[in-house]
Amino acid sequence: MTTTARRTFLQQLAALGAAGAASPFLSPDAFAEQSWAEQFNNALETHPWLKAYRSIGQTAYEATAEVTGNWPEDLTGTFYRNGPAQHEIAGYRYHHWFDGDGMLQAYHLSSEGVRHQARLIETYKVQAEREAGRALYPGFASIPPEPAGVTSPDSVNVANISVLPHHNKLLALWEAGSPWEMDPETLNTRGIYEFSENTRGVPFSAHPRVEPDGTLWNFGYVSGANLLVLWHIDANGKLVKIGKVDADPISMVHDFVVTSRHIVLMVPPLNYEPSPDRPMTFLDAHVWYSGEATRVLVVDKNDFSNYFWTELPAQWVFHYGNGWEDNNGIIRFDAARADDPFAMIDTFRQVMRGNIVPGSSSHHHQYRIDTSTRSIAEVPMFSPDVDSEFPCVDPRVSCRQNRKLTMLSSSPSTSAIHGSLNEVSTFDFDTGERKLYRYPDHQMPEEHLYVPRPGSVPEQDGWIVGTALNWRDEQMLLNVFDVSHVDDGPVATATLPYALPFGLHGKFAAG
Amino acid sequence: MMKLTENHTMFRVILGLTAGLLAAVWTEVVAADTLHIHVTNVPSSEGQIMLQIVASEAEFKGEAPAIVSVMQRAVEGEMSFSAASLPPGEYAFRVMHDINNNGELDSNFVGMPSEPWAFSNNATGNFGPPGWKDVKFTLESEVTQTIKLNR
Numbered sequence: 108m109t110t111t112a113r114r115t116f117l118q119q120l121a122a123l124g125a126a127g128a129a130s131p132f133l134s135p136d137a138f139a140e141q142s143w144a145e146q147f148n149n150a151l152e153t154h155p156w157l158k159a160y161r162s163i164g165q166t167a168y169e170a171t172a173e174v175t176g177n178w179p180e181d182l183t184g185t186f187y188r189n190g191p192a193q194h195e196i197a198g199y200r201y202h203h204w205f206d207g208d209g210m211l212q213a214y215h216l217s218s219e220g221v222r223h224q225a226r227l228i229e230t231y232k233v234q235a236e237r238e239a240g241r242a243l244y245p246g247f248a249s250i251p252p253e254p255a256g257v258t259s260p261d262s263v264n265v266a267n268i269s270v271l272p273h274h275n276k277l278l279a280l281w282e283a284g285s286p287w288e289m290d291p292e293t294l295n296t297r298g299i300y301e302f303s304e305n306t307r308g309v310p311f312s313a314h315p316r317v318e319p320d321g322t323l324w325n326f327g328y329v330s331g332a333n334l335l336v337l338w339h340i341d342a343n344g345k346l347v348k349i350g351k352v353d354a355d356p357i358s359m360v361h362d363f364v365v366t367s368r369h370i371v372l373m374v375p376p377l378n379y380e381p382s383p384d385r386p387m388t389f390l391d392a393h394v395w396y397s398g399e400a401t402r403v404l405v406v407d408k409n410d411f412s413n414y415f416w417t418e419l420p421a422q423w424v425f426h427y428g429n430g431w432e433d434n435n436g437i438i439r440f441d442a443a444r445a446d447d448p449f450a451m452i453d454t455f456r457q458v459m460r461g462n463i464v465p466g467s468s469s470h471h472h473q474y475r476i477d478t479s480t481r482s483i484a485e486v487p488m489f490s491p492d493v494d495s496e497f498p499c500v501d502p503r504v505s506c507r508q509n510r511k512l513t514m515l516s517s518s519p520s521t522s523a524i525h526g527s528l529n530e531v532s533t534f535d536f537d538t539g540e541r542k543l544y545r546y547p548d549h550q551m552p553e554e555h556l557y558v559p560r561p562g563s564v565p566e567q568d569g570w571i572v573g574t575a576l577n578w579r580d581e582q583m584l585l586n587v588f589d590v591s592h593v594d595d596g597p598v599a600t601a602t603l604p605y606a607l608p609f610g611l612h613g614k615f616a617a618g
Numbered sequence: 619m620m621k622l623t624e625n626h627t628m629f630r631v632i633l634g635l636t637a638g639l640l641a642a643v644w645t646e647v648v649a650a651d652t653l654h655i656h657v658t659n660v661p662s663s664e665g666q667i668m669l670q671i672v673a674s675e676a677e678f679k680g681e682a683p684a685i686v687s688v689m690q691r692a693v694e695g696e697m698s699f700s701a702a703s704l705p706p707g708e709y710a711f712r713v714m715h716d717i718n719n720n721g722e723l724d725s726n727f728v729g730m731p732s733e734p735w736a737f738s739n740n741a742t743g744n745f746g747p748p749g750w751k752d753v754k755f756t757l758e759s760e761v762t763q764t765i766k767l768n769r
Contacts, residue, residue: 256742258768259730309727329728336728349727 143460144200150461156525156578159551159609160458162194163210166227168605172585174220176599179570181561182587184617185291186214186572188553189279190610191267193227194459196242196251203248203390204455207608208233209267211279211294214574214585214601221585221601228266228279228287229296235262248390248456260284261299261308268313269612273323274344276300277616280313282327282361283389291616302338302346309336309349313612314362314426318506324365324408326372330379330389333357335404337370337411350411352404356380359393359448364430364440365506370406371430371438371476376421377448390456395447397421403483405438405476417476417483423448425469428498431508436478441488441512443469443496463526468494471514488534489541492518496528497554497612503565510536511566511590513557516543523548525578531555531571533593542594549579551609557590558615570598572615581606650703654762656696657713661734661769663694665717671701672710675750685709692717710753711738715767734767742768 151157191207194200201207212225227233235255236243242251244263257263264284271278271286278286278300285308288300301307310327317323321342328335333355339347356378363372376399381392400418407413423445430440450466457464471488489495498514515528523529523546531552532543546552555573563569571588583606586597657667671686672678686701692715714723715734726732738755741748755761 256740256748258742305732306727307732308730327728332729334728351728 143202144195144198146460146462147200148461150463154461154463154525156549156551157458157461158578158581158606159525159527159576160194160204161606161608162200162207163192163227163608166193168212168223168225168607170223170603170605172214172221172223172601172603174599174601176587176597178221178599178601179560179587180218182558182570182572183217184558184615185272186216186556186558186574186585186613186615187270187272187277188212188214188574188610188613189228189267189270190553190608190612191265192225192608192610193233194608196236197240199242199251200459201242201246201249202388202456202459203246204459204609205267205451206246206249206265207267208265209279209281210607210610211270211289212607212610212613213291213294216601223583223585223601223603224294225607226294226296228289230264230266230287231261232263232265245388248388250388259308260310267611270614271315271317272614272616273315273317273321273340274342276344280311280315282312282314283310283330284308286311302340302344306346306349311338312361312363316363316365316506317502318365319503324370324506326360326363326370328354328357328360330357330381330392333379335360335372335374337406339408339411348411350406352406352411352414354402354404362424362426364427365408366430366432366438366440367506368408368432368436369438369478370404370408371440372404372406373419373422373424373442374402374404375423375448376401377423390452395449395452397447403476405478405481415481417481419483419485422446423451423467423469425451426496426498428512428514429500429505429509431504431506432478433508438476438478439473441471441473441498443498443514444472444485445469465526469496471495471498492520494518494528495532499554499556501557501559501566501569503559509566511557512536513555513571513590513593515552515555521545523551525551527551531573531588531593533571533590542592544588544593544596546575550575550577550584553610554612555586555588556613556615558617561617574610574613576606576609577602578606583607651706651757652700652702652760653704653709653711653757654760655699655701655711655713656762656764657699657736657767658696658764659734659767659769660692660694660697660715661767662717663692665692665715665719666690667692667697668714668716669699670712671704672712673704673707675754678710678750678753686711704757706758707756708754709738709757710750710755711763712736712753713765713767715769731768734769736765736767738763738765740765 192210193208209228215222243255261284266279266287277291286300288297315325323340325338376396424442428441445467454466500509512534516530516532517528552575559569583603585601587599669688670684673685676682741752
């Protein structure tokens with residue numbers, strides 16, 4: 108399909124969707140929304156792994172896990188997770204995985220065992236919709252019947268992407284608005300968090316980068332203003348500086364990397380082009396231009412007004428593992444790279460009504476930027492049949508040179524019936540060796556993190572800790588692997604007596 | 619032929635003018651319309667409430683002066699305004715609470731309003747400010763709108 112044809116096609120699709128939602132006469136919405144819930148429930152009977160996209164049945168969960176295996180006695184702290192969980196409100200089922208209201212989870216790990224708790228995040232939106240008794244607001248890719256107006260990004264902030272323990276605060280993160288401050292013990296919602304009065308409501312992405320000394324860098328994108336925002340916050344949570352970079356046309360930017368000297372962001376050619384003539388969802392206001400460049404922004408950490416742009420072929424990246432820079436000004440980073448964003452545009456939309464549509468898979472690439480020539484190059488890291496996502500590194504080498512990488516992966520020849528990534532992999536850049544553990548088909552792994560063993564040498568010792576949904580037995584699992592022997596399988600597992608919806612990202616807080 | 623046409627045209631112009639004048643006089647005398655605006659959710663009695671009523675898209679966009687501009691010291695809770703003697707037609711209005719008395723709607727680092735605001739019809743737009751079609755309404759005899767300040 109040519110760029111123009113694809114653009115027209117997408118716009119027509121979007122217009123169709125919008126026209127349906129806006130019709131004041133036929134009121135097809137009640138039927139249509141019921142139909143999404145019905146279609147999903149029907150599909151659930153034949154594809155029980157779709158439980159990953161079921162709405163939560165209650166707004167709070169609490170249980171003590173059953174622990175099997177040899178729990179490492181020095182693995183103590185809290186493993187926090189976040190993700191879309193309330194996918195249905197008063198019978199209205201959202202039309203996209205990313206629309207669901209966020210639920211914060213905490214797995215408290217101690218020598219006495221594993222205790223789990225989960226709470227729906229009490230955003231303005233959740234409170235208003237509870238009071239109204241129905242879904243009110245247009246979301247990422249959904250417009251409920253008779254929608255209420257969006258008065259600010261934070262009025263529709265669902266706080267559903269990630270979580271950040273930083274400067275003794277616990278923040279639940281979305282990417283188009285403010286962080287929400289949570290109580291780290293009770294998981295109760297304290298309210299919108301502001302780093303300063305002048306930055307209240309300024310977008311703060313769900314993927315801040317924290318250097319080993321606690322210095323925090325983040326970005327945000329402001330679609331209506333074609334702006335990228337850059338944040339610099341010290342280890343004590345004090346806003347050091349904030350900056351703006353014009354990025355017309357703006358796109359969705361989900362993650363970025365930071366080195367010792369630079370900030371690197373990719374702006375894919377998924378351009379924000381809202382039309383005033385039709386009510387559109389945020390996702391449908393974007394148009395993909397497959398023939399245009401992905402623009403790469405490289406910014407001086409010390410001076411946000413000092414930056415340059417370079418270009419790559421059109422591509423879509425949700426997540427980066429890590430970025431670092433050598434003494435010659437060569438930046439290296441890795442990313443799970445897809446050819447286009449159609450997993451987000453199609454797959455994660457259709458799955459909400461039980462339609463299983465394969466999306467473009469992502470393959471891990473390594474990138475090299477020469478800051479003296481302002482050039483960039485990319486190379487695939489694995490064979491083309493290795494899909495990857497959720498890359499991460501030992502937080503002690505964040506923004507510094509890393510020699511190890513952890514990620515979820517899968518290969519077509521050994522894919523699971525649920526079609527999601529079914530392996531956790533570790534990769535050693537020095538030896539080129541990849542080790543992996545393949546989950547059984549009835550378990551769907553979520554993001555896995557590198558948790559350092561206290562007092563050990565960075566990247567030499569610790570655990571890979573991650574959760575999985577056991578859809579067959581309706582349980583959640585928290586698995587612990589030895590970082591050096593992930594292929595041996597989990598050394599310990601904590602099992603919860605309930606299943607929860609597939610989440611997105613987590614962070615580990617030692618202690 | 620030419621002359622006739624010119625005469626005709628002239629006649630039509632005069633007729634039209636007369637009709638327009640008559641209409642204007644009639645409007646002023648008989649059908650001057652009134653707009654009542656109740657503003658709710660005023661967060662405090664600090665600063666001023668600024669209200670602008672506009673009678674065209676150009677005025678709404680700030681390309682022409684608004685037909686009515688009013689400032690009044692804020693009163694926490696609810697406030698009411700009325701504008702009389704407005705010719706019938708399409709109107710819109712905007713309200714802002716200038717809490718710090720600096721004469722403008724303050725915004726945050728990326729330009730989003732940080733002081734309370736509202737538009738006629740309680741229009742909010744969708745991922746951006748509302749357009750003329752969202753805010754306009756027809757004024758005939760008497761119209762009352764209750765508007766909640768967004769904050």
